[in-house]
Amino acid sequence: MEIFIIFISASIVNNFVLTYFLGICPFLGVSNKIDSSFSLGLATTFVMVITAVASWLINHYILILFNVPFLEYVSFIIVIASMVQLVEMFVKKTSPVLYRALGIFLPLITTNCAILGLALFAVLRDYSFIQTIVFGIGAGVGFTLAIVVMAGIREELEMADIPYPLKGAGITLIVAGFLALAFMGFAGLISA
Amino acid sequence: MTDLFKEFKKGLWKDNAVFVMLLGMCPVLAVTNSATNGLAMGLATSFVLLSSAIFVSTLRHIIPHQVRIASYIVIIATFVTIADYFLAAMLPPISKALGPYVPLIVVNCLILGRAEAFSSKHGIATSISDALGMGTGFTGALIILGGIREILGNGSLFEVKLLGDWFEPWIVMLLPGGAFITLGLLIGFINYFTKKPVALGVSLGEDIGYREKGQFVTANEAYGQHQEKSSPVVTEKTE
Amino acid sequence: MNSSVLKMLVVLTTIGLVSGGSLAGVYKKSFPLIEKHRLEALKKAIFDVLPEAKSYKELEKDGLKAYQGLDDKNNPVGIAFEAEGNGFQAKIVMMVGIDNQFKKLKGMKVLYQIETPGLGNKIEFDDFRNQFKGLSVKPQIGYVKNKKPDKPNEIQAITAATISSVAVVKILNKEIKKMSGTYKLQG
Numbered sequence: 143m144e145i146f147i148i149f150i151s152a153s154i155v156n157n158f159v160l161t162y163f164l165g166i167c168p169f170l171g172v173s174n175k176i177d178s179s180f181s182l183g184l185a186t187t188f189v190m191v192i193t194a195v196a197s198w199l200i201n202h203y204i205l206i207l208f209n210v211p212f213l214e215y216v217s218f219i220i221v222i223a224s225m226v227q228l229v230e231m232f233v234k235k236t237s238p239v240l241y242r243a244l245g246i247f248l249p250l251i252t253t254n255c256a257i258l259g260l261a262l263f264a265v266l267r268d269y270s271f272i273q274t275i276v277f278g279i280g281a282g283v284g285f286t287l288a289i290v291v292m293a294g295i296r297e298e299l300e301m302a303d304i305p306y307p308l309k310g311a312g313i314t315l316i317v318a319g320f321l322a323l324a325f326m327g328f329a330g331l332i333s334a
Numbered sequence: 335m336t337d338l339f340k341e342f343k344k345g346l347w348k349d350n351a352v353f354v355m356l357l358g359m360c361p362v363l364a365v366t367n368s369a370t371n372g373l374a375m376g377l378a379t380s381f382v383l384l385s386s387a388i389f390v391s392t393l394r395h396i397i398p399h400q401v402r403i404a405s406y407i408v409i410i411a412t413f414v415t416i417a418d419y420f421l422a423a424m425l426p427p428i429s430k431a432l433g434p435y436v437p438l439i440v441v442n443c444l445i446l447g448r449a450e451a452f453s454s455k456h457g458i459a460t461s462i463s464d465a466l467g468m469g470t471g472f473t474g475a476l477i478i479l480g481g482i483r484e485i486l487g488n489g490s491l492f493e494v495k496l497l498g499d500w501f502e503p504w505i506v507m508l509l510p511g512g513a514f515i516t517l518g519l520l521i522g523f524i525n526y527f528t529k530k531p532v533a534l535g536v537s538l539g540e541d542i543g544y545r546e547k548g549q550f551v552t553a554n555e556a557y558g559q560h561q562e563k564s565s566p567v568v569t570e571k572t573e
Numbered sequence: 574m575n576s577s578v579l580k581m582l583v584v585l586t587t588i589g590l591v592s593g594g595s596l597a598g599v600y601k602k603s604f605p606l607i608e609k610h611r612l613e614a615l616k617k618a619i620f621d622v623l624p625e626a627k628s629y630k631e632l633e634k635d636g637l638k639a640y641q642g643l644d645d646k647n648n649p650v651g652i653a654f655e656a657e658g659n660g661f662q663a664k665i666v667m668m669v670g671i672d673n674q675f676k677k678l679k680g681m682k683v684l685y686q687i688e689t690p691g692l693g694n695k696i697e698f699d700d701f702r703n704q705f706k707g708l709s710v711k712p713q714i715g716y717v718k719n720k721k722p723d724k725p726n727e728i729q730a731i732t733a734a735t736i737s738s739v740a741v742v743k744i745l746n747k748e749i750k751k752m753s754g755t756y757k758l759q760g
Contacts, residue, residue: 164360215415215437258438313522398580408588419603424606
């Protein structure tokens with residue numbers, strides 16, 4: 143039950159992008175085609191889950207064991223950067239098409255706040271190993287959901303007649319605002 | 335001297351990190367529910383920006399090319415940790431209000447972006463003035479956004495009550511949705527004065543600003559691949 | 574080749590060591606202060622929910638942590654403990670003060686919440702909080718909407734934030750029941 147709540151909370155109620163503002167860069171940058179958004183969502187989810195696992199191990203077997211909590215941020219970011227490198231190499235080998243489609247956004251997953259945010263939140267909330275994994279999957283699903291929905295809207299927007307000052311970033315942010323308001327409708331799903 | 339001032343000035347308006355380059359959006363949106371929080375976040379970010387600029391620029395000839403991103407990340411993360419402990423020890427209420435967004439300065443694209451695109455290629459003095467300018471511009475943007483949201487959402491500015499009891503606060507301004515919408519409108523407002531309308535056919539294909547500026551070019555150089563000068567890779571059809 | 578790899582290793586190791594070393598120093602300097610702030614906040618919360626208490630001692634029984642408030646003559650005036658559960662958005666954590674017999678609440682203070690600003694976060698405000706002072710918990714805490722409560726064990730839910738208010742009530746009922754088994758004093 144607890145596990146289920148964590149999943150729903152991370153993916154929908156407290157959506158990483160729309161309530162915590164994590165992962166805004168790719169959310170605004172990549173979200174103009176549904177397929178590339180979906181691929182990026184999957185890649186991010188994958189990195190999230192392995193980062194969740196790695197950061198949990200580091201936290202419990204290095205930071206707490208040797209009492210060096212001050213190395214938390216440094217060690218987490220190093221882990222994330224290396225994980226992203228691995229995923230990048232993997233995608234390049236297995237799916238050149240996907241690699242080309244994701245382009246520069248693949249290495250940029252390193253500076254996706256959602257990933258570091260996930261690792262930090264998991265530590266902050268004292269999640270167990272299983273809970274951390276579920277939290278990672280939930281956050282990834284939430285990120286994918288937000289970015290794909292956004293891409294769907296933006297594909298339509300391309301044809302719309304938008305006042306010129308709002309073209310691009312302006313209208314994207316405003317649409318994101320309405321999406322965030324819409325997602326608030328899910329709040330209360332998990333209340334006691 | 336004039337050169338240094340030029341580097342400083344560009345971050346304030348022309349290349350403003352928030353309104354023009356759209357960098358570091360997480361903290362911009364997340365902590366700007368009050369002007370005070372915006373100011374604190376801006377100062378913390380500027381501190382990290384300045385310190386990492388000094389170190390990156392000092393060490394630019396020593397750090398080997400292949401491991402420079404890793405080195406920058408470690409340097410940045412170190413200063414973020416210092417800022418985090420400083421806030422927790424000296425200013426606990428601010429530290430509580432900013433919460434996990436202080437550690438998230440590590441992944442603020444603005445800092446890594448400036449380290450890679452500027453400090454790693456320029457001397458200390460120039461890098462410092464660039465960092466100061468970018469930091470000031472970033473802080474200013476956060477205060478503006480936080481101020482607007484605080485006035486409309488709470489009727490106050492820097493926690494001083496401005497509007498009387500007749501004012502019914504617009505709660506939506508304090509919600510995540512309000513953050514997005516305010517920033518979107520603000521960027522539109524700035525574009526209205528700075529950008530001239532373009533011919534229709536061109537504007538349809540136009541992409542959001544930071545495609546050409548800042549982040550993308552930076553990232554391309556950063557990772558030394560995708561040499562084809564950032565044709566909008568992601569918009570390519572991928573049959 | 575070898576010399577460049579060596580250089581990479583040396584540079585990275587040096588940066589890592591310098592970073593780790595300086596952070597250890599910063600941590601050593603700031604940790605006592607941070608710990609002091611944490612204890613002060615805890616103390617403030619306990620005295621807030623147990624107004625008669627002049628000092629407190631930490632108790633731990635059956636894996637449940639609580640703080641016993643003591644007056645100037647070291648007589649127990651009540652128990653304070655942390656209660657947490659799911660609210661509208663995410664977790665709500667509160668400090669709760671209750672008398673020794675677990676009959677009446679002495680106070681409640683929200684320690685952590687991220688409920689909707691302007692609506693749900695009113696659970697932190699005094700108007701809502703003060704309803705819990707002297708509130709009977711027998712048989713359990715109840716709530717009413719849009720009118721003044723008429724029973725000694727009822728509170729009025731915040732208009733437009735019923736879910737947050739009810740979440741607080743539910744968390745309190747659950748945690749009070751849990752703690753009463755361990756810490757209730759007879760008599």
